[in-house]
Amino acid sequence: MECQECHIRPATLHFTKIINGNKTEVHLCEECAREKGEGFTGSNAFSIHNLLSGLLNFEQPMSDHGAEEPAQTIQCSKCGLTYGEFARIGKFGCDECYKAFNNKLNPILRKVHSGNTTHTGKIPKRIGKDISARRKLTDLKRQLHEHVEREEFEEAAKIRDVIRELENGGES
Amino acid sequence: MSLRNFIDKAVSPWMQADGPDSDIVLSSRIRLARNLSEFAFPVIASKQQSEKALEHIKTRIKDQSYHTLGKFEWIQMDELEPIEKRVLVEKHLISPYLDKDSKYSAVLINESESVSIMVNEEDHLRIQCLFPGFQLNEALTLANGIDDWIEEKFNYAFDETRGYLTSCPTNVGTGLRASVMVHLPALMITQRMNRIAPAINQFGLAVRGIYGEGSEALGNVFQISNQITLGKSEEDIVEDLRGVVMQLINQEKAARKDLLKMSKVQLEDRVYRSYGILANSRIIHSKEAAKCLSDVRLGIDLELIDELPKTILNELMVLTQPGFLQHYFRESLTPDERDIRRATLIRERIQLENSDQSTD
Numbered sequence: 438m439e440c441q442e443c444h445i446r447p448a449t450l451h452f453t454k455i456i457n458g459n460k461t462e463v464h465l466c467e468e469c470a471r472e473k474g475e476g477f478t479g480s481n482a483f484s485i486h487n488l489l490s491g492l493l494n495f496e497q498p499m500s501d502h503g504a505e506e507p508a509q510t511i512q513c514s515k516c517g518l519t520y521g522e523f524a525r526i527g528k529f530g531c532d533e534c535y536k537a538f539n540n541k542l543n544p545i546l547r548k549v550h551s552g553n554t555t556h557t558g559k560i561p562k563r564i565g566k567d568i569s570a571r572r573k574l575t576d577l578k579r580q581l582h583e584h585v586e587r588e589e590f591e592e593a594a595k596i597r598d599v600i601r602e603l604e605n606g607g608e609s
Numbered sequence: 610m611s612l613r614n615f616i617d618k619a620v621s622p623w624m625q626a627d628g629p630d631s632d633i634v635l636s637s638r639i640r641l642a643r644n645l646s647e648f649a650f651p652v653i654a655s656k657q658q659s660e661k662a663l664e665h666i667k668t669r670i671k672d673q674s675y676h677t678l679g680k681f682e683w684i685q686m687d688e689l690e691p692i693e694k695r696v697l698v699e700k701h702l703i704s705p706y707l708d709k710d711s712k713y714s715a716v717l718i719n720e721s722e723s724v725s726i727m728v729n730e731e732d733h734l735r736i737q738c739l740f741p742g743f744q745l746n747e748a749l750t751l752a753n754g755i756d757d758w759i760e761e762k763f764n765y766a767f768d769e770t771r772g773y774l775t776s777c778p779t780n781v782g783t784g785l786r787a788s789v790m791v792h793l794p795a796l797m798i799t800q801r802m803n804r805i806a807p808a809i810n811q812f813g814l815a816v817r818g819i820y821g822e823g824s825e826a827l828g829n830v831f832q833i834s835n836q837i838t839l840g841k842s843e844e845d846i847v848e849d850l851r852g853v854v855m856q857l858i859n860q861e862k863a864a865r866k867d868l869l870k871m872s873k874v875q876l877e878d879r880v881y882r883s884y885g886i887l888a889n890s891r892i893i894h895s896k897e898a899a900k901c902l903s904d905v906r907l908g909i910d911l912e913l914i915d916e917l918p919k920t921i922l923n924e925l926m927v928l929t930q931p932g933f934l935q936h937y938f939r940e941s942l943t944p945d946e947r948d949i950r951r952a953t954l955i956r957e958r959i960q961l962e963n964s965d966q967s968t969d
């Protein structure tokens with residue numbers, strides 16, 4: 438496949454750009470990719486930071502026209518990073534930044550992660566113990582409900598016992 | 610230093626082991642990005658903050674060992690010569706970022722060099738596990754184990770909704786980058802890769818060349834990796850990548866079969882010409898070397914050549930990079946000198962193999 442920019446060299450960089458939910462295939466040669474600033478740093482590491490930074494900045498004019506606080510000046514109270522700086526460097530400064538800029542994040546995350554905004558993977562063993570326990574309980578209660586609806590009372594009783602045990606165990 | 614000793618030092622022990630599907634998949638890698646809640650992320654941290662974070666991590670992790678991996682060696686970046694850092698980059702044990710752009714950074718490496726944990730890279734911790742051949746699940750299992758072990762000692766930056774919080778929004782959620790390095794000479798010769806690469810992109814996976822400047826796929830070696838880290842479980846991310854790579858393996862195998870069937874003599878000619886160049890040239894550019902190494906490796910896989918080991922491609926791709934050449938010849942080299950030295954090193958390496966066999 439030839440490069441869509443110069444139509445001379447073969448395209449060696451292939452990626453999908455997702456802007457406002459529209460997918461565009463991009464096929465570029467190394468030179469053109471560098472010239473356009475698409476995805477390349479000095480090393481051969483693939484990064485979409487430049488692209489990302491473009492997306493973040495793209496968001497701002499709209500929010501500045503709104504009645505709310507201008508997005509640029511929202512600041513993280515823990516590390517001091519402003520949304521404006523975040524948009525410029527494309528990096529968060531600390532864990533609190535995620536909370537500080539939370540209202541702005543969903544559209545960005547959706548674009549970067551194919552529509553996803555919520556973590557569904559691993560939960561840390563130690564600090565996430567409560568989360569894991571709570572999720573397990575929610576899941577068991579859902580199962581219990583389903584069994585009751587289907588009048589599978591024997592199964593339901595078993596699950597009820599497990600739930601009781603977990604809830605008591607959590608208190609001790 | 611003798612060439613044999615140098616190779617033994619230069620090529621990570623894990624790389625010399627054989628793995629499943631290693632005729633096509635050279636290696637599998639899992640990387641987890643993790644941050645500590647107490648400290649600002651390295652990208653914006655002041656020098657004092659970075660130093661504090663590094664000390665915090667060092668006191669809790671240095672000289673510790675994890676199960677069968679043995680002790681990790683703690684290597685601080687500011688104590689290394691530029692050339693030593695470059696060698697670590699060329700061995701894929703640290704990122705170019707850790708070499709050039711980080712401050713107060715370090716790396717922990719186990720003895721077989723299959724695991725490296727970068728400290729104060731773009732994130733506080735980057736856990737990387739490398740396996741020979743196609744072993745993504747094995748690498749994920751090991752990375753998860755190391756992650757749990759590290760989590761006992763540190764308070765991770767984690768949020769129930771967003772997952773593991775990373776410096777870059779492209780890593781948030783699982784913080785997982787799964788990748789495989791694949792050698793696809795037949796798909797390149799038959800020009801089928803042109804159609805396959807965009808199809809792989811459709812699955813949310815990135816395809817790129819890994820050796821050489823920019824994205825050029827030197828030696829027909831590509832890296833396939835996930836781009837999405839949020840909203841999918843670690844297992845699903847790995848499974849989706851594994852599925853696509855399985856198809857890629859089948860396609861490459863089919864293309865190799867077709868080449869053998871339709872144009873065996875042409876293929877043999879190509880392989881032996883390249884072997885001739887590697888065994889005899891006095892000046893060789895990295896591009897030509899990579900092309901010839903790819904041809905020769907294909908020849909080995911198809912049993913056209915039997916006197917060279919399979920690992921010669923991976924090994925010489927690493928050894929003939931600028932950092933290693935300078936390291937071996939113990940002097941800084943101009944690009945022209947490099948091409949001469951590269952040719953010398955490759956010839957010596959091939960002779961080594963031939964002399965090994967005659968003494969057997």
Ligand SMILES: [Zn+2]
Nearest residue numbers: 440443466469
């Ligand atoms: Zn171009």
Ligand SMILES: [Zn+2]
Nearest residue numbers: 513516531534
């Ligand atoms: Zn912050």
